[in-house]
Amino acid sequence: MTHYTLISGGRIIDPDSGRDEVGDLWLADGRIVEPNPEAKSVERVDASGTIVMAGAIDIHTHVVGANIAAARLLLPECFADLETPPDTWMGAPFDVFTTGALYAKMGYTLVVEPAVAPTDAVATHAELELIPYVDRACLCVIGNDDVFLGMLRDKASNATISDYVGWMLNQSRAIGAKTINPGGVAALKENIRTFELDDVVPEYGVSSRAISAAMRAALSSLGVPHPLHLHTHNLGLPGSLDTALATIDSAEGEPMHLAHLQFYGYGTEGSFGMSSGAAQLAEKLSANKNITADVGQVMFGPTVTVSSDTLTQFNGRRYATPKKWQLRDGDGNGGGAVPYHYKSKNKIAALQWAIGMELFLLVDDPTQIYFTTDHPNGGPFTSYPDMIAQLMHADVRNAVIEKLPAEAMEVSTLAGIKREYTLLEIATMTRSAPAKLLGIADRGHLKPGAVADVAIYKQQSDTAAMFRNAAWLFKNGQPIIKNGALQPASYGKTLALKPDHDTAISAHVRDAYDRRWGVPPDTFAVPDRLLRTASPFETVPCRST
Amino acid sequence: MAADYGAIATRVANSRSILIVVDAIDLAGAAAVVDLARATSAVLVHAQPDDLAAIQNQGYFTTSPSEAALRGDKIIVLGGISDTGASDEAFRRLMAKPDVTSVLHFDTGGMDIKSCTSHAVHRVELSSPELIDVLGTLTALTADKLATPGTPASSTATEVSDFFQNAAYGIMVHETGQLDRHALLSAMALADELSKTMRWSLLPIGRTAGQSELTRMAQATTGLPPPLDFRICRGQHDHASLNAKQRIIDGDDDLLIWISSSTDPRPDWLHGAATLIAIDANDTCKADHHIRAGIAGVDHPAIIDPTEISGFIALTPDLREATAPKPPSVANILITLTHEIRAALPPGHPAYAIQSTSTSAVAP
Numbered sequence: 001m002t003h004y005t006l007i008s009g010g011r012i013i014d015p016d017s018g019r020d021e022v023g024d025l026w027l028a029d030g031r032i033v034e035p036n037p038e039a040k041s042v043e044r045v046d047a048s049g050t051i052v053m054a055g056a057i058d059i060h061t062h063v064v065g066a067n068i069a070a071a072r073l074l075l076p077e078c079f080a081d082l083e084t085p086p087d088t089w090m091g092a093p094f095d096v097f098t099t100g101a102l103y104a105k106m107g108y109t110l111v112v113e114p115a116v117a118p119t120d121a122v123a124t125h126a127e128l129e130l131i132p133y134v135d136r137a138c139l140c141v142i143g144n145d146d147v148f149l150g151m152l153r154d155k156a157s158n159a160t161i162s163d164y165v166g167w168m169l170n171q172s173r174a175i176g177a178k179t180i181n182p183g184g185v186a187a188l189k190e191n192i193r194t195f196e197l198d199d200v201v202p203e204y205g206v207s208s209r210a211i212s213a214a215m216r217a218a219l220s221s222l223g224v225p226h227p228l229h230l231h232t233h234n235l236g237l238p239g240s241l242d243t244a245l246a247t248i249d250s251a252e253g254e255p256m257h258l259a260h261l262q263f264y265g266y267g268t269e270g271s272f273g274m275s276s277g278a279a280q281l282a283e284k285l286s287a288n289k290n291i292t293a294d295v296g297q298v299m300f301g302p303t304v305t306v307s308s309d310t311l312t313q314f315n316g317r318r319y320a321t322p323k324k325w326q327l328r329d330g331d332g333n334g335g336g337a338v339p340y341h342y343k344s345k346n347k348i349a350a351l352q353w354a355i356g357m358e359l360f361l362l363v364d365d366p367t368q369i370y371f372t373t374d375h376p377n378g379g380p381f382t383s384y385p386d387m388i389a390q391l392m393h394a395d396v397r398n399a400v401i402e403k404l405p406a407e408a409m410e411v412s413t414l415a416g417i418k419r420e421y422t423l424l425e426i427a428t429m430t431r432s433a434p435a436k437l438l439g440i441a442d443r444g445h446l447k448p449g450a451v452a453d454v455a456i457y458k459q460q461s462d463t464a465a466m467f468r469n470a471a472w473l474f475k476n477g478q479p480i481i482k483n484g485a486l487q488p489a490s491y492g493k494t495l496a497l498k499p500d501h502d503t504a505i506s507a508h509v510r511d512a513y514d515r516r517w518g519v520p521p522d523t524f525a526v527p528d529r530l531l532r533t534a535s536p537f538e539t540v541p542c543r544s545t
Numbered sequence: 546m547a548a549d550y551g552a553i554a555t556r557v558a559n560s561r562s563i564l565i566v567v568d569a570i571d572l573a574g575a576a577a578v579v580d581l582a583r584a585t586s587a588v589l590v591h592a593q594p595d596d597l598a599a600i601q602n603q604g605y606f607t608t609s610p611s612e613a614a615l616r617g618d619k620i621i622v623l624g625g626i627s628d629t630g631a632s633d634e635a636f637r638r639l640m641a642k643p644d645v646t647s648v649l650h651f652d653t654g655g656m657d658i659k660s661c662t663s664h665a666v667h668r669v670e671l672s673s674p675e676l677i678d679v680l681g682t683l684t685a686l687t688a689d690k691l692a693t694p695g696t697p698a699s700s701t702a703t704e705v706s707d708f709f710q711n712a713a714y715g716i717m718v719h720e721t722g723q724l725d726r727h728a729l730l731s732a733m734a735l736a737d738e739l740s741k742t743m744r745w746s747l748l749p750i751g752r753t754a755g756q757s758e759l760t761r762m763a764q765a766t767t768g769l770p771p772p773l774d775f776r777i778c779r780g781q782h783d784h785a786s787l788n789a790k791q792r793i794i795d796g797d798d799d800l801l802i803w804i805s806s807s808t809d810p811r812p813d814w815l816h817g818a819a820t821l822i823a824i825d826a827n828d829t830c831k832a833d834h835h836i837r838a839g840i841a842g843v844d845h846p847a848i849i850d851p852t853e854i855s856g857f858i859a860l861t862p863d864l865r866e867a868t869a870p871k872p873p874s875v876a877n878i879l880i881t882l883t884h885e886i887r888a889a890l891p892p893g894h895p896a897y898a899i900q901s902t903s904t905s906a907v908a909p
Binding site: 091 | 614851858
């Protein structure tokens with residue numbers, strides 16, 4: 001006999017079905033199902049006075065991997081537990097259990113680690129599978145590695161490059177690919193300290209523009225649903241606005257996702273040589289529907305920046321707070337951790353916060369702009385409820401603005417923006433649109449057939465408080481938060497692609513692997529069975545091409 | 546074997562203070578060790594923890610063995626190099642690199658590295674304190690700051706300063722455990738100063754097997770790097786007081802659990818422990834209890850860091866022919882043992898509460 005769960009009387013917010021109404025939701029066998037009034041076995045959850053949404057999805061959050069490992073090693077003083085108030089945390093180095101528990105408490109059911117170096121994929125997945133409560137996925141970093149750059153230099157065919165990218169995605173068990181400061185990371189190894197879109201990597205003679213174009217073409221031909229996830233040049237520098245605008249043009253109408261766009265929203269006007277370029281970026285996005293972006297919102301407080309953009313981290317090490325940092329040149333990409341404190345009295349940090357808010361509020365289409373802090377780079381993911389409140393309520397936003405340096409607000413339009421997000425728009429940005437962007441058809445919505453990932457929040461006037469603690473959270477139809485209480489740990493799946501490719505490519509790269517590491521290429525492949533879970537992976541289909 | 550587990554579990558459950566010392570280990574073994582330490586409220590340390598403290602103190606720019614072998618052109622060897630360091634694959638590849646333009650060795654005692662390379666080696670013999678002085682003076686000179694003239698450090702720094710110039714990709718090699726902590730911090734500062742105009746990074750070699758895996762897994766599951774003290778609820782990191790050798794000398798613990806999946810001999814200092822349980826791939830017993838473990842990557846597939854430096858962690862296959870029963874992996878031994886210990890613990894022991902919120906809730 002099928003056992004049903006009936007969530008009754010809640011305000012259901014589901015952009016995919018257009019629902020914003022008080023109603024019921026039926027769950028059975030781990031899925032959302034059509035109503036069945038004849039059902040014999042029904043567990044009823046009284047959801048009156050609540051908001052009901054699909055489980056939320058974070059498309060860009062650094063929760064595991066070599067850079068987070070470096071941050072934990074560097075900052076043992078950041079250790080936190082579930083009982084510690086968020087504003088005392090330095091944020092980054094949550095352990096895997098805490099990461100899963102904190103996401104679940106906010107109603108999240110899927111998190112994507114966006115920067116896994118292929119040579120570190122085995123260890124990274126070993127950590128990922130230990131994150132409880134939520135499903136996981138990762139993006140594989142390609143574009144600065146010698147094999148890829150060598151293929152471009154040697155004018156390898158598009159098919160060969162696609163096979164290599166497909167093989168890498170398979171090896172790394174990734175849901176998509178990310179390119180980080182294309183060419184710039186490789187150039188730093190040649191002691192080059194700045195790198196632009198048309199600069200050329202020494203030895204290889206290929207430009208950033210060519211690297212991104214080759215990656216986009218490869219992902220398209222493989223049918224990878226998520227477009228190239230690009231971390232472009234000049235992150236965090238005044239004038240990076242020009243880089244971002246040029247990068248959008250460089251896509252030439254093809255799909256592309258720009259990571260943490262806020263860090264590229266910087267013009268050079270104003271009394272301290274930095275100004276908001278959010279309006280130009282928003283206008284550009286509106287005119288280029290092929291482009292999506294996550295914001296990478298800055299929130300005030302101490303954190304640690306982690307990135308495989310070694311060029312940016314190297315240049316940023318002088319701002320480390322406290323004064324210690326760790327960087328490494330790695331195979332392809334390296335990475336590093338630089339602790340940092342965003343102080344609200346600091347005009348640069350204040351402007352960064354304002355630019356992020358402007359981007360959210362000036363981009364009309366919530367399917368183009370995504371909800372992230374680039375955890376932990378702009379702040380910990382635990383600040384998401386505060387961000388939602390700031391986006392939904394102009395008075396909450398204005399209360400922050402009042403405390404910020406006037407100089408920063410003079411070069412931002414934020415104070416004049418009246419827009420307030422609706423719950424439907426919040427659900428679009430945190431549920432519906434991320435699922436579509438990742439190509440996951442059965443998540444991010446509440447239509448029959450969807451995985452029964454459902455978050456229920458008690459309606460209250462304090463929006464941040466509402467989104468900070470889900471009253472109920474169902475994962476695959478099972479309650480993992482019940483009446484506000486987190487249940488014993490359960491474990492989800494790691495979502496990954498299996499793109500078709502010519503497996504002969506591994507023989508093609510064998511010499512390169514032998515020369516560099518003295519091992520065969522499949523040494524770095526992530527096995528089906530990892531440390532503890534019998535079958536941790538779930539395959540996400542590629543598009544037919 | 547089953548009887549041993551029961552006896553060991555009883556012994557552990559009745560102990561006052563437990564020290565777990567880990568040597569070579571794979572990632573699964575490291576995860577199981579962390580669970581064991583948590584379940585038994587133990588102190589967890591790696592056999593060679595020293596260099597981590599310097600990294601935590603200051604951090605530094607490092608490079609990987611393959612990048613060093615690909616790009617390195619100037620090599621500065623800092624401190625003594627032991628036979629272990631000299632046989633390290635990363636060191637051998639770097640020293641054999643044909644396009645290296647210069648090699649300088651600040652030798653504080655160890656083997657003569659001339660036998661490791663066909664390049665000319667400029668060797669400067671000095672003590673550890675002198676090395677710190679020289680590195681500090683070089684940093685000052687590089688930063689165009691005034692260094693005290695006429696001192697031995699100043700003379701040495703002037704003599705060798707050319708070795709640091711015009712590097713395309715300079716490598717400062719040091720062997721883990723061989724450099725004084727302050728010398729390492731000085732080297733980090735020098736590399737950072739040089740890197741304002743050139744590319745210089747450090748390359749640690751000869752790192753003890755298993756350190757990366759233990760650190761990585763302990764951090765992932767607790768947020769903290771070893772050494773870790775689980776005598777409080779969720780673990781506490783403390784480099785200053787959690788030194789294994791000193792704890793044995795001081796008699797802090799009434800039980801020591803030694804864990805390794807290599808055949809290397811156990812260090813002599815272990816035998817100062819009141820009670821020794823050895824779980825390793827060594828055939829010798831010489832312990833109050835011994836469980837023979839398989840060798841990671843030989844007796845069973847294992848996720849290990851073959852270079853022990855760069856975060857290059859790979860899956861290694863099972864290499865031994867299955868003609869006879871193989872010893873179990875460290876991970877399987879520890880998972881079984883942890884279950885036995887939980888069964889032997891009195892009801893209400895904190896380990897029961899911990900189990901419900903830790904990764905131990907995952908079925909093995």
